[in-house]
Amino acid sequence: MEASLYHGHMSVNLAEELLLLGYEDDGTPTSDSGTLDYGLAGAVLVELAAAGRVRLDRGRVRVDQPGPTGDPVLDHGLRAIASYGRDATPDELLDGLRSGLRDVVLDRLIDRGVLRRERHRVLLVPSTRFPSTNGGEPAPETETRGRLAALLAGAPADARTHALATLALAAGLTASAFPGVARGDIERRLAALPDPWPAAAVRTLLDEVQVSIIAITTMFMTGSN
Numbered sequence: 001m002e003a004s005l006y007h008g009h010m011s012v013n014l015a016e017e018l019l020l021l022g023y024e025d026d027g028t029p030t031s032d033s034g035t036l037d038y039g040l041a042g043a044v045l046v047e048l049a050a051a052g053r054v055r056l057d058r059g060r061v062r063v064d065q066p067g068p069t070g071d072p073v074l075d076h077g078l079r080a081i082a083s084y085g086r087d088a089t090p091d092e093l094l095d096g097l098r099s100g101l102r103d104v105v106l107d108r109l110i111d112r113g114v115l116r117r118e119r120h121r122v123l124l125v126p127s128t129r130f131p132s133t134n135g136g137e138p139a140p141e142t143e144t145r146g147r148l149a150a151l152l153a154g155a156p157a158d159a160r161t162h163a164l165a166t167l168a169l170a171a172g173l174t175a176s177a178f179p180g181v182a183r184g185d186i187e188r189r190l191a192a193l194p195d196p197w198p199a200a201a202v203r204t205l206l207d208e209v210q211v212s213i214i215a216i217t218t219m220f221m222t223g224s225n
Contacts, residue, residue, distance in 0.1 A: 011112075012109075012112070012114070012140045013043075013047055013071060013073055013074065014043040014044075014046060014047045014160065014163060014164060014167070015040045015043040015044050015047065015073050015101070015105050016073065016105055016108060016109055016114075016140070017043075017140065017141075017144045017164055018036070018039050018040060018043050018164065018167055018168060018171070018173070019036070019040060019102070019105045019106070019109070020109070020114075020138055020140060020141040020144065021141065021144065021145075021168055021173055021176050021177045022036040022039075022171075022173055022176055023130060025131065025132060025136060025137055026129060026131055027115070027118060027129030027130040027131035027132075028129055030173070030175070030176040031175075032172050032173055032174065032175050032176055033172075033173065033176065034172065035171050035172050035213070035216060035217045036102070036171055036173065037098040037101060037102055038094050038098055038171055038212075038213045038216050038217070039167050039168065039170065039171025039173065039213060040097075040098065040101050040102060040105060041077075041093070041094045041095075041096075041097035041098040041101055042094060042167050042170065042171070042209040042210070042212075042213050043163070043164075043167055044073060044074060044076075044077035044097055044101065045061065045077070045090065045093060045094075045097070045205065045209055046163050046167070046202065046205060046206050046209060047074060047077075048069075048074055048077055048078065048081075049201070049202045049205045049206075050159070050199070050202050051069065051074070052064065052065060053065045053066075053069065053074070053078065054078075054081065055201055055205075056090070056201060056204055056205045056208065057087065059089060059208075060087035060088060060089055061081065061087060061088060061089070061090060061093055061205075062087045063078065063081055063082065066078060066082060071108075072104060072107070072108055073101075073104055073105055073108050076097075076100070076101060076104045077097055077101075080093070080096050080097045080099070080101075081093060081096075081097070083096070084096065090205070090208045090209050090212050091212045094209065094212055094213065094216070106130055109130075109138075110130070113133055114132065114133065114138045114139075114140060115130045115131065115132055115133065115138065116130070116131060116132075116133050117129075117130060118130070118131060144164065145177075147161045147164075148161065148164070148165060148168075148177060148178065151165060151189065151193075152178065152181060152185075152186065152189055156193075156194070156196075157193055157196055158196050159196045159197050159198070159202075161196075162190070162193065162196050162197070163206055164177075165177070165186070165190060166190065166206060166210055167209070167210070167213070169183065169186060169187065169190075170209070170210045170213035170214050170217065171213055171217060172217045174186065
């Protein structure tokens, strides 16, 4: 993986970080996680681009290295991209990648020992929760929230933290990722940051993904009103 996304961070990937922000400590999704799946798909695309596995070419995502990454979340993404049989747009891939992706990310966090699966029945209706194994906030989430808080406090942001904040906002996780902070304040802080991306092509893909997720989120919110 490219050092700009992994150096100095815990071994969880970007999609895993985003999912932890979208779940309460009791293992239930947060109230603002309705479009989380699109954020997860965006995180996988950005992570694959940063790893040199895919790139944006004239508005379409091209796979340069299709072999296994060793990460089941990213490998799921590569298989989903390959299933198109052609270079697809970020819009198309966000819709295709999200199918089944949340389960893959949850399984990965369970395998890591970060979360556990609890099955319940409420009035005979089956229900599944994914609480942390330590009974409180998972350690990777604590590290993630610390970086986001530091970003808001004025600390320089690396590419990974910038991507995480951008995707959290785009996916509508403002209240979960930045509790008590107005969306506009977060957007202004991100806009004021020096560009942390050493590879302009990855930043361009992140921007494309952000626009697509915001459009989807807006449609989702409009349709639910």
